[in-house]
Amino acid sequence: MPTREITFGKAINEAHFAEMERDPKVIVFGENISSQWREATKGLKERFGRERVRDAPITETAFIGAGVGAAIAGYHPVVELMLVDFGLVAMDQILNQFAKTTYMSGGAVNVPMTLRVLTGAGTSSGATHSESLHGLFAHMPGLKVVVPSNPYDAKGLLIASIRDLNPKIFMEHRLLYPVKGQVPKEPYEVPLGIANLVREGNDVTVIATSLMVQEAMKAADELKGKISVEVIDPRTLVPLDEEAIVGSVKKTGRLVVVDEDYLHYGFSGEVVALTAEKVLKSLEAPPIRVATPNIPLPFNAKLEKELLPSQEKIVSAIKQAIS
Amino acid sequence: MSLNEAKMAEIYRTMIRIRTFENAVRKLTKEGKIPARFGLYTGQEAVASGVSAHLRKDDQIGSTHRALGHLIAKGCDLDKLMAELMGKQTGFNHGKAGPYHTFDPSVGALGANGVVGGSVPMTAGYALANQLNGKRNVAISYFGEGGSNQGGVQETLNLAACWQLPIVFVCENSSPEIQRMLGHDIDYPQLSIDNVSQRAKNYGMPGYTSTGWDAEAVYKIAGKAIRRARAGKGPTLLEFKVHQLEGNLEGRLEANEKERQWDPIDLFKQKISRKLDEQIRAEESRNVQKAIEFGLNSPEPTPEQAYTCVFEEAA
Numbered sequence: 001m002p003t004r005e006i007t008f009g010k011a012i013n014e015a016h017f018a019e020m021e022r023d024p025k026v027i028v029f030g031e032n033i034s035s036q037w038r039e040a041t042k043g044l045k046e047r048f049g050r051e052r053v054r055d056a057p058i059t060e061t062a063f064i065g066a067g068v069g070a071a072i073a074g075y076h077p078v079v080e081l082m083l084v085d086f087g088l089v090a091m092d093q094i095l096n097q098f099a100k101t102t103y104m105s106g107g108a109v110n111v112p113m114t115l116r117v118l119t120g121a122g123t124s125s126g127a128t129h130s131e132s133l134h135g136l137f138a139h140m141p142g143l144k145v146v147v148p149s150n151p152y153d154a155k156g157l158l159i160a161s162i163r164d165l166n167p168k169i170f171m172e173h174r175l176l177y178p179v180k181g182q183v184p185k186e187p188y189e190v191p192l193g194i195a196n197l198v199r200e201g202n203d204v205t206v207i208a209t210s211l212m213v214q215e216a217m218k219a220a221d222e223l224k225g226k227i228s229v230e231v232i233d234p235r236t237l238v239p240l241d242e243e244a245i246v247g248s249v250k251k252t253g254r255l256v257v258v259d260e261d262y263l264h265y266g267f268s269g270e271v272v273a274l275t276a277e278k279v280l281k282s283l284e285a286p287p288i289r290v291a292t293p294n295i296p297l298p299f300n301a302k303l304e305k306e307l308l309p310s311q312e313k314i315v316s317a318i319k320q321a322i323s
Numbered sequence: 324m325s326l327n328e329a330k331m332a333e334i335y336r337t338m339i340r341i342r343t344f345e346n347a348v349r350k351l352t353k354e355g356k357i358p359a360r361f362g363l364y365t366g367q368e369a370v371a372s373g374v375s376a377h378l379r380k381d382d383q384i385g386s387t388h389r390a391l392g393h394l395i396a397k398g399c400d401l402d403k404l405m406a407e408l409m410g411k412q413t414g415f416n417h418g419k420a421g422p423y424h425t426f427d428p429s430v431g432a433l434g435a436n437g438v439v440g441g442s443v444p445m446t447a448g449y450a451l452a453n454q455l456n457g458k459r460n461v462a463i464s465y466f467g468e469g470g471s472n473q474g475g476v477q478e479t480l481n482l483a484a485c486w487q488l489p490i491v492f493v494c495e496n497s498s499p500e501i502q503r504m505l506g507h508d509i510d511y512p513q514l515s516i517d518n519v520s521q522r523a524k525n526y527g528m529p530g531y532t533s534t535g536w537d538a539e540a541v542y543k544i545a546g547k548a549i550r551r552a553r554a555g556k557g558p559t560l561l562e563f564k565v566h567q568l569e570g571n572l573e574g575r576l577e578a579n580e581k582e583r584q585w586d587p588i589d590l591f592k593q594k595i596s597r598k599l600d601e602q603i604r605a606e607e608s609r610n611v612q613k614a615i616e617f618g619l620n621s622p623e624p625t626p627e628q629a630y631t632c633v634f635e636e637a638a
Contacts, residue, residue: 027455051455057485062444062478069448069462072433073383075455077448092438092475097445101434105426106416107632109433141633165635 030080373541535563
């Protein structure tokens with residue numbers, strides 16, 4: 001497919017257009033989504049009408065629950081949650097109803113809704129506007145957790161998510177929005193559960209998600225010629241492409257996990273546990289986790305930067321893993 | 324709209340079916356054949372029966388943790404319902420749901436719900452689907468006076484009014500005189516108003532309160548709200564005052580003297596001929612007996628089934 005350069009935000013927008021065009025059962029709602037300032041959903045209301053594209057009042061429990069109900073009743077809602085932190089006011093609908101209904105009903109119903117959420121720190125927004133929280137959602141049974149890191153994946157993963165009949169939480173780091181990349185104009189799917197080998201290398205495996213893939217690549221560039229770094233982006237945390245991770249660690253014998261989510265009980269620990277269980281004997285050095293410590297994110301930019309993973313921290317972790 | 328004879332008989336039959344089924348459930352629970360205790364609907368039968376008498380098969384309900392009355396009135400198959408309560412493989416949900424999460428999409432029974440108020444936002448979603456597909460279906464959202472205070476319920480009242488959804492909110496207020504919670508007279512009130520329906524006007528929809536033990540009154544008031552929703556004129560909040568009689572009806576079909584004034588079946592019986600009453604009771608006893616036997620004779624799910632249905636399995 002021929003490609004052209006567009007931003008991550010534009011890629012998300014194109015996925016919406018493609019799926020709404022293809023399937024009249026795809027509907028979109030969320031807070032302020034008809035605004036021309038919202039890149040992800042810009043133009044949808046004008047093209048598809050105010051029945052299928054709706055602004056919702058600031059009531060996350062009600063409109064996420066309404067999405068769950070509409071999905072059970074045969075629609076394919078794409079519901080936008082403005083920031084993942086605000087999802088915490090709607091956890092019953094997300095974790096009890098959205099995630100568990102397929103199982104609780106013994107498969108009598110399914111819930112083909114995609115919950116799109118903006119995530120991420122680095123904008124001096126403080127502790128309730130900056131979190132990642134993908135580990136929290138991946139911990140609970142029943143949700144597929146999608147964490148795109150670039151425009152190509154964003155479009156293909158969102159299209160695949162909307163077509164998938166399960167509950168999905170689709171997590172978009174807001175600092176990725178202006179990131180540009182080559183993206184086909186036509187619709188295409190990036191299948192859920194297949195990791196992306198972003199960079200091939202032999203000395204050390206770096207597993208990174210979302211914005212941290214970009215940081216890991218900068219670190220790998222910085223070390224070019226000295227250390228051969230393999231970078232793997234799982235793209236979805238549930239389902240997780242365990243083989244890709246395990247296979248790479250088997251090859252390199254060294255592991256660094258980079259995660260913007262909190263360190264404790266999270267994705268970075270999950271990857272380390274996985275490699276310990278599956279390929280412990282291949283490990284030539286203790287795995288290293290570069291993640292955000294369990295501290296609420298501060299407003300002050302210097303304090304915030306102090307806590308977040310960065311190119312610099314990743315470079316030093318890689319050097320430590322090799323030493 | 325007054326009740327014709329056929330509708331009267333239909334409502335009465337539904338009430339008897341619920342009562343008979345639940346009395347069997349009480350007994351089976353005591354005998355250990357149903358593995359857990361849960362809230363029953365005894366005393367409230369007029370509400371679900373009067374409401375459902377207006378519903379089409381493809382209209383939807385969202386229910387509560389006290390769901391049997393709602394499910395049976397909506398037309399759920401008694402065999403599969405009983406099997407589900409026994410945790411059997413042949414239940415609606417293969418033993419994964421039990422009484423708190425029963426789903427039967429074939430009759431629009433879209434969920435008992437284990438979280439107080441939990442089904443209400445979802446039921447707005449059923450109504451949204453109805454509004455979009457233009458088939459003039461209506462969704463009924465059941466909750467109690469305790470659930471009415473949940474944030475999600477209040478949010479959903481607002482959302483339904485903003486989007487003019489075809490939904491009827493049915494609050495069954497089981498503390499009509501003294502405010503009670505789980506059988507306990509609570510010290511601080513959970514409602515600072517007399518009627519939950521008073522809140523309707525603040526969200527921009529009509530609200531009505533009625534006794535919930537008079538099936539004819541329920542039928543009339545529900546009919547008005549359901550017709551309004553079907554006509555695309557938006558949501559209504561109905562409140563029915565009910566008395567939960569379950570504690571006093573152990574194993575019996577009849578209420579005692581004190582309860583008689585609130586027992587919807589006892590009150591409605593006067594409007595039905597004795598012959599028809601006897602016929603309905605005999606038939607429903609047979610139906611329930613058949614359901615019990617179906618449940619008891621059904622196999623348990625296999626251990627492997629513990630792992631299935633976390634995700635939709637591709638066909």
